Amino acid sequence: MGRRRKLVAGLVIAAALGFLLLRAVGDATVYFKTADEAVAERAELGSHRFRIEGLVVPGSVRDGDSEVDFTIRGQQGAIVNVVHKGDVPELFQPDIPVVMEGRFVGQNFESDRILVKHTNEYKAENPDRVEEYPGA
Amino acid sequence: MNALAGQSAVLFGFLAAVFGVGTTAAGLVRKRPDLLRRGLAHVWVVLGAAVVAVVVMERALIGNDFSLEYVADNHSRATPLLYTVASLWGALEGSILLWSLILAGYLALMARRFRNRADDPLVGWATVTGLAVAVFFFGLMLGPANPFREVVGKIAADGAGPNPLLQNHPLMAFHPPVLYLGYVGFTIPFAFAIAALATGRLGEGWLIETRRWTLFAWAFLTAGIILGAWWSYEVLGWGGYWAWDPVENASFLPWLTGTAYLHSVMVQERRGMLRVWNLSLLIATFSLTILGTFLTRSGVLDSVHAFTESPIGPAILGFFAVVVAAGVGLIAWRGDRLRSPGAIDSPLSREGAFLANNLLFGAFAFVVLLGTIFPLLAEALNGERITVGRPYFDRMVTPVALTLLFLMAVAPALPWRKASGELLRKRLQWPAWTAAIVLVACVASGLRGVGALLAFGLGAFAAAAAARQLVLSARRNGVRGLLGRANGGMIVHIGVVVVAVAFVASSSYGHRAEFRLTPGESATLAGHSVTYLGTRTVQYPSKKRVIADVKVDGGKVYRPALNLFPNATQAIGTPSVRTTPAGDVYLTLIAAPRTPEAPVVLAVIVQPLVMWLWLGGALMVIGTFMAVVPGRRRRPTEPASAPAGEDRHAPPAPDLPGRAPVRVPEPVRDPVGAARPAEASGA
Numbered sequence: 001m002g003r004r005r006k007l008v009a010g011l012v013i014a015a016a017l018g019f020l021l022l023r024a025v026g027d028a029t030v031y032f033k034t035a036d037e038a039v040a041e042r043a044e045l046g047s048h049r050f051r052i053e054g055l056v057v058p059g060s061v062r063d064g065d066s067e068v069d070f071t072i073r074g075q076q077g078a079i080v081n082v083v084h085k086g087d088v089p090e091l092f093q094p095d096i097p098v099v100m101e102g103r104f105v106g107q108n109f110e111s112d113r114i115l116v117k118h119t120n121e122y123k124a125e126n127p128d129r130v131e132e133y134p135g136a
Numbered sequence: 137m138n139a140l141a142g143q144s145a146v147l148f149g150f151l152a153a154v155f156g157v158g159t160t161a162a163g164l165v166r167k168r169p170d171l172l173r174r175g176l177a178h179v180w181v182v183l184g185a186a187v188v189a190v191v192v193m194e195r196a197l198i199g200n201d202f203s204l205e206y207v208a209d210n211h212s213r214a215t216p217l218l219y220t221v222a223s224l225w226g227a228l229e230g231s232i233l234l235w236s237l238i239l240a241g242y243l244a245l246m247a248r249r250f251r252n253r254a255d256d257p258l259v260g261w262a263t264v265t266g267l268a269v270a271v272f273f274f275g276l277m278l279g280p281a282n283p284f285r286e287v288v289g290k291i292a293a294d295g296a297g298p299n300p301l302l303q304n305h306p307l308m309a310f311h312p313p314v315l316y317l318g319y320v321g322f323t324i325p326f327a328f329a330i331a332a333l334a335t336g337r338l339g340e341g342w343l344i345e346t347r348r349w350t351l352f353a354w355a356f357l358t359a360g361i362i363l364g365a366w367w368s369y370e371v372l373g374w375g376g377y378w379a380w381d382p383v384e385n386a387s388f389l390p391w392l393t394g395t396a397y398l399h400s401v402m403v404q405e406r407r408g409m410l411r412v413w414n415l416s417l418l419i420a421t422f423s424l425t426i427l428g429t430f431l432t433r434s435g436v437l438d439s440v441h442a443f444t445e446s447p448i449g450p451a452i453l454g455f456f457a458v459v460v461a462a463g464v465g466l467i468a469w470r471g472d473r474l475r476s477p478g479a480i481d482s483p484l485s486r487e488g489a490f491l492a493n494n495l496l497f498g499a500f501a502f503v504v505l506l507g508t509i510f511p512l513l514a515e516a517l518n519g520e521r522i523t524v525g526r527p528y529f530d531r532m533v534t535p536v537a538l539t540l541l542f543l544m545a546v547a548p549a550l551p552w553r554k555a556s557g558e559l560l561r562k563r564l565q566w567p568a569w570t571a572a573i574v575l576v577a578c579v580a581s582g583l584r585g586v587g588a589l590l591a592f593g594l595g596a597f598a599a600a601a602a603a604r605q606l607v608l609s610a611r612r613n614g615v616r617g618l619l620g621r622a623n624g625g626m627i628v629h630i631g632v633v634v635v636a637v638a639f640v641a642s643s644s645y646g647h648r649a650e651f652r653l654t655p656g657e658s659a660t661l662a663g664h665s666v667t668y669l670g671t672r673t674v675q676y677p678s679k680k681r682v683i684a685d686v687k688v689d690g691g692k693v694y695r696p697a698l699n700l701f702p703n704a705t706q707a708i709g710t711p712s713v714r715t716t717p718a719g720d721v722y723l724t725l726i727a728a729p730r731t732p733e734a735p736v737v738l739a740v741i742v743q744p745l746v747m748w749l750w751l752g753g754a755l756m757v758i759g760t761f762m763a764v765v766p767g768r769r770r771r772p773t774e775p776a777s778a779p780a781g782e783d784r785h786a787p788p789a790p791d792l793p794g795r796a797p798v799r800v801p802e803p804v805r806d807p808v809g810a811a812r813p814a815e816a817s818g819a
Contacts, residue, residue, distance in 0.1 A: 025524055031520060
């Protein structure tokens with residue numbers, strides 16, 4: 001095989017692998033929105049799955065049997081009602097920042113996964129794993 | 137007092153490193169051996185300064201000197217001694233200090249090892265490179281990451297204490313130093329790679345000098361990663377040990393390129409090929425340790441725009457850019473000397489297998505790197521904040537890992553140059569039978585899932601191939617047959633198979649459930665019953681602990697707990713695990729009861745074979761150390777046809793630096809290339 005043909009074959013293989021890789025990244029990508037952004041982009045988000053961040057409004061947490069209802073607010077004051085399926089961790093207290101993964105259903109954000117956002121130095125060192133609270 | 141002593145030590149170390157670089161560089165330029173020797177001696181001053189700085193910091197931590205910002209932020213009077221000592225590496229500034237100490241230690245070992253060859257330019261350039269890295273890290277401590285910064289204003293009577301997660305398990309005392317011993321250890325091979333490029337002595341001499349350094353660094357990095365996974369399992373309470381999060385990836389990336397290097401370097405030693413590739417891999421490995429530090433220490437993971445908030449981010453990124461630019465530039469400059477003396481004869485050969493191994497490890501590293509930095513790129517380019525989830529890594533990594541397992545089985549059976557089908561059949565016969573039997577046994581016992589079954593079958597294939605090599609070697613040479621690189625490598629391979637099988641089994645056949653239980657109530661998951669007995673609260677000096685008593689399978693009582701640290705807003709769980717060789721029952725307290733009679737929420741995770749992850753990791757490390765001990769092998773620089781057993785009396789290969797009596801242009805001095813009949817390049 002000539003040098004040129006080898007090069008072309010290599011490029012084709014690299015391009016194909018690159019395409020596969022980019023598609024895989026795209027498929028596994030989850031967007032991250034603050035409560036303010038989520039409310040503003042409500043129409044575009046539709047029923048897409050994404051992560052939402054906000055502060056738990058004190059006194060809004062109502063513990064049900066299989067789900068927990070509460071309200072989060074963004075920095076600019078946007079309010080989102082959250083229905084979380086499953087139990088919430090002990091880490092979960094009012095007025096701390098939380099991140100949920102789920103989608104809008106009607107007026108509510110239905111989440112099945114809660115990630116509690118830590119505020120201390122360790123976050124920078126180990127962000128996802130520490131925040132991650134495996135969903136029910 | 138501590139601040140002054142510490143800062144002086146850091147400044148002293150910085151200056152010693154700067155003068156060391158200057159003196160050695162002057163010696164290289166003016167060809168003055170006395171300057172080279174004096175330059176190398178600066179390493180000892182750097183080590184002394186680093187030791188003093190670390191001792192001062194520990195003294196400040198243990199002596200509750202809250203006038204230091206670092207102590208006030210990371211220590212409290214109530215912190216137990218072990219965690220007080222470990223607080224040295226609990227936060228950014230201290231971990232840079234630990235890094236500097238380990239770097240100085242490695243440089244001192246290098247100076248000792250090469251003390252009789254200090255006037256060799258190769259050693260000189262390596263000294264310049266190593267000390268330049270030290271200049272950077274000591275420089276960080278003088279500026280943006282000063283561990284001895286004093287508190288402005290009133291000095292508090294007590295500090296905040298370490299991060300709760302970092303004072304919850306004794307592994308915290310071991311995981312970071314071991315990991316750093318691995319990370320920093322790659323500085324020495326990197327320094328020699330740069331020295332080889334700078335001096336133009338690109339034969340195999342520098343490789344042989346740094347072979348053991350690389351193996352040591354790799355062993356520590358492996359141990360560090362496994363300890364990190366273990367810590368994560370024992371502390372974080374989600375029942376897993378690997379989440380593909382950027383911090384894990386940061387330690388895994390240099391491991392991948394380092395592993396690729398350990399394999400491809402054998403091709404260069406044997407056949408003089410892949411020179412550019414090997415240099416690139418070493419430079420990539422070192423660069424990735426720096427990139428990992430950048431990713432984990434600059435805050436860039438929170439937001440692309442956060443990393444400029446602390447000056448350390450741009451500093452590390454700049455250093456990374458310098459390392460990459462210097463490496464690529466030097467390789468391009470020396471391009472003409474790096475041409476291989478030969479080409480691979482047949483893809484079905486040992487060197488062909490090593491090449492495939494390297495392509496796979498390269499692809500592996502690229503996949504992980506892309507998944508790690510893709511969110512950063514996306515945010516930098518269009519401001520979207522995204523995460524790349526676990527599905528990406530699982531989907532992309534699985535085929536690569538399975539192919540690597542297959543290669544691990546076949547490669548040791550392949551001879552150099554060219555394999556015949558018959559030879560391969562003979563050597564792979566019983567490993568293949570073992571794989572088939574294991575596969576049938578797995579299916580017969582009811583295991584399902586194509587990926588998992590493939591992993592078990594290929595794992596058995598690879599383990600049997602490695603065991604076959606070890607048995608043959610031990611039969612020839614007794615216990616010594618287990619030593620040396622090839623045999624130690626086979627032990628490492630078996631360790632890798634154990635880790636892979638445990639990883640696949642625990643992630644494919646695990647069960648997880650959450651139960652709301654009142655005292656006396658039981659629940660069952662995957663054949664294991666758990667009975668909740670009650671909770672109690674214990675007050676410790678540093679924390680309050682809510683402990684639940686849970687009986688597992690009607691036997692021993694396990695005690696998952698929640699810890700409330702006074703200065704933290706959230707409770708930190710302490711899981712409790714029943715470990716057996718067959719599998720673990722993992723208990724985490726999710727929510728404590730409001731009243732003694734109220735129900736608790738308890739997560740139960742049942743996973744098979746988890747213990748074998750740690751044991752497999754230990755086997756990998758043991759195998760690496762056995763690989764470092766010389767076994768019965770000929771010198772790799774000698775032609776493959778040299779009779780075995782003459783190695784001890786053989787004259788030193790002319791390429792070894794400092795012993796070369798004549799200076800001849802490099803390609804001719806390459807003993808491997810010279811000993812072979814000339815080969816036509818290309819095909």
